[in-house]
Amino acid sequence: MDLHIAGRTAIVCASSRGLGRGCALALAEEGVHVVLNGRDPETLERTAADVAKVATQGATVKMVAADVTTPEGQTALLETCPDPDILVNNAGGPPPGDFRDWTRKDWTAACAANMFTPIELIKATVDGMTARRFGRIVNITSSAVKAPIDILGLSNGARSGLTGFVAGIARKTVAYNVTINNLLPGPFDTDRLRGTIEFEAEKRKTDVDVVAAERAGSNPSGRFGTPEEFGAACAFLCSAHAGYITGQNLLLDGGGYPGTF
Numbered sequence: 239m240d241l242h243i244a245g246r247t248a249i250v251c252a253s254s255r256g257l258g259r260g261c262a263l264a265l266a267e268e269g270v271h272v273v274l275n276g277r278d279p280e281t282l283e284r285t286a287a288d289v290a291k292v293a294t295q296g297a298t299v300k301m302v303a304a305d306v307t308t309p310e311g312q313t314a315l316l317e318t319c320p321d322p323d324i325l326v327n328n329a330g331g332p333p334p335g336d337f338r339d340w341t342r343k344d345w346t347a348a349c350a351a352n353m354f355t356p357i358e359l360i361k362a363t364v365d366g367m368t369a370r371r372f373g374r375i376v377n378i379t380s381s382a383v384k385a386p387i388d389i390l391g392l393s394n395g396a397r398s399g400l401t402g403f404v405a406g407i408a409r410k411t412v413a414y415n416v417t418i419n420n421l422l423p424g425p426f427d428t429d430r431l432r433g434t435i436e437f438e439a440e441k442r443k444t445d446v447d448v449v450a451a452e453r454a455g456s457n458p459s460g461r462f463g464t465p466e467e468f469g470a471a472c473a474f475l476c477s478a479h480a481g482y483i484t485g486q487n488l489l490l491d492g493g494g495y496p497g498t499f
Contacts, residue, residue, distance in 0.1 A: 244269025424491025
């Protein structure tokens with residue numbers, strides 16, 4: 239299927255690794271000019287080389303080595319790409335832990351990264367999208383929005399706040415062919431997942447491989463998801479065919495969520 243987005247331009251935040259990287263690869267394969275972002279320049283350069291290899295139809299790859307959760311990082315991204323057609327919001331999730339140990343500073347940092355930052359980037363880009371009558375905004379949140387995970391309380395709270403914000407604004411922009419949706423990843427094979435597995439293993443005083451096998455086995459699919467299949471879902475939501483989908487929370491979790499709705 240031709241997604242009809244070749245020649246469009248995308249900002250993909252936190253895209254040097256993991257799910258953001260998967261999204262960048264999928265968009266470049268569709269001929270989208272991609273602006274990559276990450277904090278580590280070396281990792282970012284390696285990813286840029288990989289993205290350039292799969293890019294089609296003359297799609298270009300640019301890099302912005304910066305922390306997107308800071309005003310300086312956002313400014314650097316927007317100076318490199320002031321008028322994106324596609325915005326993929328993503329940022330590393332806050333660490334797992336016990337809520338009794340979290341301070342106000344911890345909560346503020348979590349909300350700044352996983353709620354305020356995407357809202358600020360939406361604010362900076364959405365009016366240009368509506369003026370051009372095309373825009374696709376995808377926020378990478380978490381399956382914990384629908385099924386909270388106790389050790390990820392910081393993430394549960396911050397990402398749920400973003401979800402509530404999107405539910406309102408997405409109904410205002412769709413008339414201008416600008417959609418805003420959320421992708422809710424479950425257990426994907428990323429550094430983030432490995433971090434939570436290591437945390438649990440340490441807490442239980444058991445081997446990391448044991449916990450990983452248990453986690454994968456407990457999912458109806460019997461495995462973890464891959465960044466590549468996540469990226470494919472993101473690319474479709476960014477496509478010309480997805481103009482009637484907005485304000486939605488698409489859960490990608492291998493069937494882990496047991497609810498009917």
